[in-house]
Amino acid sequence: MTEFRRDPITGKWVIIAAGRAKRPDYFKKEQKQGDVVVSCPFCPGNEDKTPKEIRVDPMEAGQNPYWRIRVVPNLYPAAGIIKEGLERPQKLGLYSTMKGYGAHEVIIESPHHNIPFEDQPIEHLMLLFMRFKERVIDLYKDDQIKQVVLYKNHGREAGASISHPHSQLITLPFVPDDLKEELNGARAYYAKEKSCIWCDILMQEMRTNLQIFDETGTSIVRADPLKERVVFENRGFVALCPFASKFPYEMHIIPKRHSHYFGNFGEKENFQEIKDLAEIFKTVIKKLNKALLGIYPESVPYNFFLHTSPNLKFRWNEDKFKTLEFDFHWHFEIHPRTSIEAGFEKGSGSYINVVAPEIASKELRDAPLEIQPSV
Amino acid sequence: MTEFRRDPITGKWVIIAAGRAKRPDYFKKEQKQGDVVVSCPFCPGNEDKTPKEIRVDPMEAGQNPYWRIRVVPNLYPAAGIIKEGLERPQKLGLYSTMKGYGAHEVIIESPHHNIPFEDQPIEHLMLLFMRFKERVIDLYKDDQIKQVVLYKNHGREAGASISHPHSQLITLPFVPDDLKEELNGARAYYAKEKSCIWCDILMQEMRTNLQIFDETGTSIVRADPLKERVVFENRGFVALCPFASKFPYEMHIIPKRHSHYFGNFGEKENFQEIKDLAEIFKTVIKKLNKALLGIYPESVPYNFFLHTSPNLKFRWNEDKFKTLEFDFHWHFEIHPRTSIEAGFEKGSGSYINVVAPEIASKELRDAPLEIQPSV
Numbered sequence: 001m002t003e004f005r006r007d008p009i010t011g012k013w014v015i016i017a018a019g020r021a022k023r024p025d026y027f028k029k030e031q032k033q034g035d036v037v038v039s040c041p042f043c044p045g046n047e048d049k050t051p052k053e054i055r056v057d058p059m060e061a062g063q064n065p066y067w068r069i070r071v072v073p074n075l076y077p078a079a080g081i082i083k084e085g086l087e088r089p090q091k092l093g094l095y096s097t098m099k100g101y102g103a104h105e106v107i108i109e110s111p112h113h114n115i116p117f118e119d120q121p122i123e124h125l126m127l128l129f130m131r132f133k134e135r136v137i138d139l140y141k142d143d144q145i146k147q148v149v150l151y152k153n154h155g156r157e158a159g160a161s162i163s164h165p166h167s168q169l170i171t172l173p174f175v176p177d178d179l180k181e182e183l184n185g186a187r188a189y190y191a192k193e194k195s196c197i198w199c200d201i202l203m204q205e206m207r208t209n210l211q212i213f214d215e216t217g218t219s220i221v222r223a224d225p226l227k228e229r230v231v232f233e234n235r236g237f238v239a240l241c242p243f244a245s246k247f248p249y250e251m252h253i254i255p256k257r258h259s260h261y262f263g264n265f266g267e268k269e270n271f272q273e274i275k276d277l278a279e280i281f282k283t284v285i286k287k288l289n290k291a292l293l294g295i296y297p298e299s300v301p302y303n304f305f306l307h308t309s310p311n312l313k314f315r316w317n318e319d320k321f322k323t324l325e326f327d328f329h330w331h332f333e334i335h336p337r338t339s340i341e342a343g344f345e346k347g348s349g350s351y352i353n354v355v356a357p358e359i360a361s362k363e364l365r366d367a368p369l370e371i372q373p374s375v
Numbered sequence: 376m377t378e379f380r381r382d383p384i385t386g387k388w389v390i391i392a393a394g395r396a397k398r399p400d401y402f403k404k405e406q407k408q409g410d411v412v413v414s415c416p417f418c419p420g421n422e423d424k425t426p427k428e429i430r431v432d433p434m435e436a437g438q439n440p441y442w443r444i445r446v447v448p449n450l451y452p453a454a455g456i457i458k459e460g461l462e463r464p465q466k467l468g469l470y471s472t473m474k475g476y477g478a479h480e481v482i483i484e485s486p487h488h489n490i491p492f493e494d495q496p497i498e499h500l501m502l503l504f505m506r507f508k509e510r511v512i513d514l515y516k517d518d519q520i521k522q523v524v525l526y527k528n529h530g531r532e533a534g535a536s537i538s539h540p541h542s543q544l545i546t547l548p549f550v551p552d553d554l555k556e557e558l559n560g561a562r563a564y565y566a567k568e569k570s571c572i573w574c575d576i577l578m579q580e581m582r583t584n585l586q587i588f589d590e591t592g593t594s595i596v597r598a599d600p601l602k603e604r605v606v607f608e609n610r611g612f613v614a615l616c617p618f619a620s621k622f623p624y625e626m627h628i629i630p631k632r633h634s635h636y637f638g639n640f641g642e643k644e645n646f647q648e649i650k651d652l653a654e655i656f657k658t659v660i661k662k663l664n665k666a667l668l669g670i671y672p673e674s675v676p677y678n679f680f681l682h683t684s685p686n687l688k689f690r691w692n693e694d695k696f697k698t699l700e701f702d703f704h705w706h707f708e709i710h711p712r713t714s715i716e717a718g719f720e721k722g723s724g725s726y727i728n729v730v731a732p733e734i735a736s737k738e739l740r741d742a743p744l745e746i747q748p749s750v
Binding site: 003005006007008009010011012013014015016017018092093094095147149150151152153156157158159160168170172176177178179181182185186189197198200201204242243244245246303304305306307333335340341342343344345346347348349350351352353354355356357359 | 552
């Protein structure tokens with residue numbers, strides 16, 4: 001039984017999902033048989049250990065396993081679908097509470113337990129990003145869903161409880177806090193500047209000859225070297241370590257083409273854009289592993305997640321999002337988990353980052369890439 | 376060299392502190408000699424391994440070691456004092472940056488490497504909380520300091536890099552995000568209700584016979600059992616698991632006496648109030664360890680931190696905090712680190728809590744306390 005509760009002071013919603021405490025820790029007891037882990041619920045042959053598929057990409061007839069990507073409901077959902085539908089929050093004195101409503105899905109990225117995300121062939125990653133997009137579009141047809149949060153946990157330090165490569169998505173009937181702050185900030189910027197702040201950040205980061213002035217109109221002394229924080233770029237995307245990175249080696253993957261909504265990604269069969277996203281993701285994760293090989297001999301634990309616009313069809317859209325199409329800009333963020341948040345971060349919500357993004361981006365740029373054989 | 380950088384989208388400040396990456400991990404190489412760990416910079420005999428003391432509580436003359444509590448600057452500061460003083464933020468195109476200014480201090484809680492916080496005698500904890508308070512008062516004399524963040528990391532999972540019991544404080548020239556949200560929420564509540572929201576939360580949580588109505592004026596069906604979320608209380612304080620707890624076993628310690636500022640705590644030599652705080656802290660940490668003994672045989676990793684008002688004497692107080700004295704209410708929060716934040720939390724800023732606060736508070740209430748011999 002899942003319940004949303006609102007903090008009476010900050011107004012933030014928390015998800016109380018007592019059932020999830022029971023989920024098993026599969027890391028402890030992996031029994032391998034060749035490429036297949038007998039005890040892994042995501043490995044071929046164990047398809048009956050997950051709930052019924054929402055979406056499956058089949059292999060060609062007669063092949064084994066029968067699938068390439070499976071999307072299934074999470075067996076231990078954080079936000080279980082409730083048949084009766086979404087209800088308005090109830091007051092309990094100072095407190096507000098709302099019955100859980102939403103979906104929690106797992107995207108099993110491939111049948112191969114031991115092939116991580118970044119070692120998949122480009123064509124397979126293209127298919128995966130198409131499935132990400134289709135799930136968002138499909139879920140946004142439900143006017144009881146306000147926001148999809150799509151994310152990946154890689155490694156135990158990043159919160160993964162199953163090592164078989166998989167991504168997840170959770171839907172919410174509200175815009176979660178970090179995204180709300182971005183939306184508000186972007187809207188305020190658009191109101192003032194009549195342009196998208198991500199487009200302008202890309203302009204500044206990618207500039208070839210940009211003059212910068214301080215508040216009095218004087219040209220400032222400090223000038224960043226060219227593309228100092230850029231890790232990699234291709235035709236469609238830029239991967240950079242943001243100026244105010246909260247974590248060492250934090251990277252944002254930003255599309256050059258302005259769009260508020262991930263559902264517009266690769267539209268009109270723009271396979272070049274899909275390929276560009278697959279390539280830049282594969283490249284920067286490989287670079288991350290290479291750059292930190294001395295500290296993480298296997299692979300760097302990380303989370304990635306999507307920031308895309310809320311569902312404009314949500315039934316109780318009180319805020320109008322009139323300019324959302326122009327002011328928001330979908331993107332992915334990659335947060336390597338190389339440090340532990342401590343009391344300062346917990347107590348302040350501010351972050352101490354011990355690796356400047358200019359240092360991180362240089363190390364990542366300089367990390368050599370090996371050509372991996374396709375599988 | 377420390378630098379504050381503002382995120383151009385959300386407006387949040389991040390601390391870039393490259394020097395801290397070099398700090399050693401003392402956990403790995405502890406060499407014990409009785410009660411003293413040779414390699415520990417906080418153990419007696421190693422006083423020269425820390426910078427010069429800011430404050431020291433001496434033992435009686437001739438005793439060894441010569442001190443009971445030491446306050447020293449952090450050797451690897453997140454916010455190093457800069458002689459020239461605080462400067463206004465500089466613009467760099469879309470970005471804002473500010474030179475580091477502030478203090479980062481370590482409070483070495485006792486000479487005993489192996490006596491954790493909660494096993495200290497009440498009288499020693501009273502002295503410790505008095506030192507916490509005095510450091511806050513002393514630092515707020517500097518009009519270049521806007522906010523003190525006082526916190527403790529216990530255990531590696533909570534971010535501690537030295538196991539010798541210690542607390543820390545960092546000062547900032549801005550109000551950090553989580554505290555700003557609390558201040559804004561509390562101010563909005565006060566503007567509407569003309570009362571402090573923490574006082575009203577205590578009223579609701581401690582009620583003996585409170586009727587609750589929904590928005591239409593109908594008495595609601597659901598009524599919480601009496602003091603359902605309260606873990607412990609004494610004359611001066613209440614420890615409770617908040618209604619919208621973000622983490623399993625999260626506890627807030629809230630003074631019953633309204634005050635916005637921790638500097639007012641125990642004023643006019645109110646030793647009862649100081650003793651009450653020491654007692655409730657000792658009690659609930661012991662209960663936490665007892666309740667989770669099966670999972671953490673040694674002790675539960677946790678952070679605690681203080682939320683107190685910003686410095687009203689700050690030189691650039693743009694926001695006026697006119698009602699701060701009435702609307703804010705200082706308190707401590709304890710965040711046990713029993714789970715790892717994963718991609719959902721990173722990507723949304725929302726939290727999934729797998730242990731309902733009503734369950735957590737019951738387990739903590741029911742955890743028996745042993746009487747520990749004083750040291």
